[in-house]
Amino acid sequence: xxxxxxxxxxxxxxxxxxxxxxxxxxxxxxxxxxxxxxxxxxxxxxxxxxxxxxxxxxxxxxxxxxxxxxxxxxxxxxxxxxxxxxxxxxxxxxxxxxxxxxxxxxxxxxxxxxxxxxxxxxxxxxxxxxxxxxxxxxxxxxxxxxxxxxxxxxxxxxxxxxxxxxxxxxxxxxxxxxxxxxxxxxxxxxxxxxxxxxxxxxxxxxxxxxxxxxxxxxxxxxxxxxxxxxxxxxxxxxxxxxxxxxxxxxxxxxxxxxxxxxxxxx
Numbered sequence: 001x002x003x004x005x006x007x008x009x010x011x012x013x014x015x016x017x018x019x020x021x022x023x024x025x026x027x028x029x030x031x032x033x034x035x036x037x038x039x040x041x042x043x044x045x046x047x048x049x050x051x052x053x054x055x056x057x058x059x060x061x062x063x064x065x066x067x068x069x070x071x072x073x074x075x076x077x078x079x080x081x082x083x084x085x086x087x088x089x090x091x092x093x094x095x096x097x098x099x100x101x102x103x104x105x106x107x108x109x110x111x112x113x114x115x116x117x118x119x120x121x122x123x124x125x126x127x128x129x130x131x132x133x134x135x136x137x138x139x140x141x142x143x144x145x146x147x148x149x150x151x152x153x154x155x156x157x158x159x160x161x162x163x164x165x166x167x168x169x170x171x172x173x174x175x176x177x178x179x180x181x182x183x184x185x186x187x188x189x190x191x192x193x194x195x196x197x198x199x200x201x202x203x204x205x206x207x208x209x210x211x212x213x214x215x216x217x218x219x220x221x222x223x224x225x226x227x228x229x230x231x232x233x234x235x236x237x238x239x240x241x242x243x244x245x246x247x248x249x250x251x252x253x254x255x256x257x258x259x260x261x262x263x264x265x266x
Contacts, residue, residue: 008092009092022196025196028239038053046242048249050245050249063082066248105126112149112150112158113133113148114131134151138159150172153179158182163186171237177208191215191228195240199240
């Protein structure tokens with residue numbers, strides 16, 4: 001990969017400011033394959049055509065690739081590791097949300113999870129990061145500026161009443177309507193931000209199981225929509241193809257000056 005977290009977040013913000021509409025993104029296609037799933041995620045939000053193919057449930061658990069089709073020739077121009085791209089773009093989306101939701105740069109970050117996404121979020125958000133497993137004492141949540149949930153949990157990881165009124169919670173681990181990482185106590189009192197209302201209605205179990213609709217979208221946040229003070233801010237991300245497309249297109253553009261245009265990079 002040739003893009004850092006800050007540059008990826010900048011590319012995502014620029015795309016939203018330029019008019020990319022997450023609501024117009026094609027829904028994720030999920031196919032059952034053996035004991036796992038194949039996820040198909042196409043988009044042209046970054047100008048180039050991008051298709052990400054990811055399998056879930058194999059060995060290793062997540063595998064895949066992403067192909068970038070050049071916008072001028074429509075030829076396959078770049079191949080990226082799908083897992084690396086997902087780790088980069090997911091943490092970059094969270095970083096973009098935290099930039100707009102946190103009242104100050106975070107100093108104390110609590111991250112649930114110890115896998116690649118947890119490590120990516122620790123690197124992207126900086127600050128003093130504490131990584132917790134699902135069975136660990138959640139007491140550090142009470143002192144956190146930002147709490148990130150990066151797990152495969154299907155039930156809440158902590159008591160939402162622990163979260164400070166000025167804290168930001170980012171939940172990225174699930175895109176299934178019957179799974180959640182945060183509880184209704186947090187969802188009900190927080191200002192809730194999502195990538196798109198459509199994707200949240202389909203896939204954001206954290207909200208669906210709490211009977212909650214979003215207050216804002218990420219695009220509205222970037223455009224300057226006000227965020228109420230005195231309430232926690234919850235960013236619930238399901239992951240969307242437009243994000244892959246924007247970040248992959250930015251990587252492609254960055255690589256064009258260093259390759260012959262048709263070379264493959266992983």
